[in-house]
Amino acid sequence: MDAPSEVAFGQLLFGGIGFMLLAAALLVVFLVTYQKRLLQQQLRLRAAEAEYQQQLLTAVIEAQERERERIGRDLHDGIGSTIATAKLLVNRLGSGPPADDAGQLLGLVQEIMGAAVLDVRSISHSLYPAVLARFGLAEALQHLVDVSNETGALAIGLAVDYPRPLPLAEELALYRICQELLHNALKHARGATRLDVRLRQQGPRLVLEVEDDGCGFVPLAPGATKAASGGAGLRSIEVRVQMLHAHLRQQSAPGAGTRMAVEMDAPEPAG
Template sequence: MASPEEVAFGSLLFWGIGMMLLAAGCLLLFLFTYQKRLLQQQLRLRTAETEHQQALLAAIIEAQEGERERIGQDLHDGIGSTLATAKLLVNRLSSQPTPANSPELLALVEELMATAVQDARSISHSLYPAVLARFGLADALQHLVDIGNETGALPIALELHYPRPLPLRQELALYRICQELVHNALKHAKGATRLSVKLQQQGQRLTLSVEDDGCGLRAPAAGGLQPAGVAGLGLRNIDVRVQMLGARLHQPALATPGTHFLIELQTPE
């Protein structure tokens, strides 16, 4: 017959084993629940990333189609109409033996052809800036500003501090962003008297700033920035390029009317 001490020890051992099994079961249940929640969270993150990639791809396609449409309009309205007019003048010259005003007509044809050549160069530069590939972003921005100043629409000032050039892919993205912002300002900044472009590189921080003192932008309820009365395709193109670049787009508040875009990019040392 077991002694009371042995009975007490057996009971204590039984309860100890039971508590250990219960603790092990609770631990397994916790690990199972935690693993399940972790897998669900990873699935949600993957789903969100996939949706973001799809939205970005759709935005890229939309931006490309918008650029193709704009190039098509430039070709049709610019070079197309110029060449059509030149063709009419040439037909007029060839239909008559010796037109009385043939020198004037020939001079006009030459002027139209020179305009068509200039338009073709402008469109070609818009498609791919040769200055950027040859000399880098700083010279390409200087060339962009010089062309903008030649139009006389709005004085453009440029400030550059760019000691360490980036890879060509990143420079091209920054150039396209600046090109779109300058184009938007020249076209939509009503009442503006100045336009400022700044490219600053301090350590690992690179900023591209485009600022004018025109009519400014309004922010629609759906979010994002949009010029008053403008479809905003150019701004969507900018947003797509900023995302592809891995940069951030800010619009700092101004004390006076105007528009200020600031693109910030972290670069390797």
């Protein structure tokens, strides 16, 4: 017959083994449950990412169609009507004997054709800013601000600290972002007395800012999808920000103006 101490030891041993088996079973259940939840979370994230990518693709298509519509309208309403008017004047000059006002009509034709040339250049610049390819982003922004100031809608200031130019594709994306931000500010910043554009490069960071002191707005709630909630202009900005692997930050409040900033990495060249 076993001694009491041996019986107690055996009970403790079997109890310990049972506890270890139970703990191992619980650990397996926990790991399986954790892996299942992790997989479900990954699937949700992938679905959200796929939806966001689809929204960005939709924004790209909408921006392209909107740009085509604008160009078509400019060609039809602007250059088309201008050239049609010039054609009528030329036909009048070419039909019948010279009129007493032939010189005046010829001068008018020259003036109209000069305006058409300016319209063509304006549309061409909106399609692809030649000054950007020739002189870089700083000069292109200066030209953009100068042209915008000619409208007289709102005085625009520009401050540039940009010692290390980026590749042309990235500069073009930043230019288009600034172009859209300026358009939005001029359109929506009611009551503004100033509009400032700043491009600064500090160490490994580059920041493009457009700020006004207008009416402001209520920013999107944290976690809201800008591409889904904003207008076509904001969605096109989001697409380019995504391309640059940058971040778009909004600071605004009703009556307190608006600051839009694009922040991105611009690593210093080695050596």
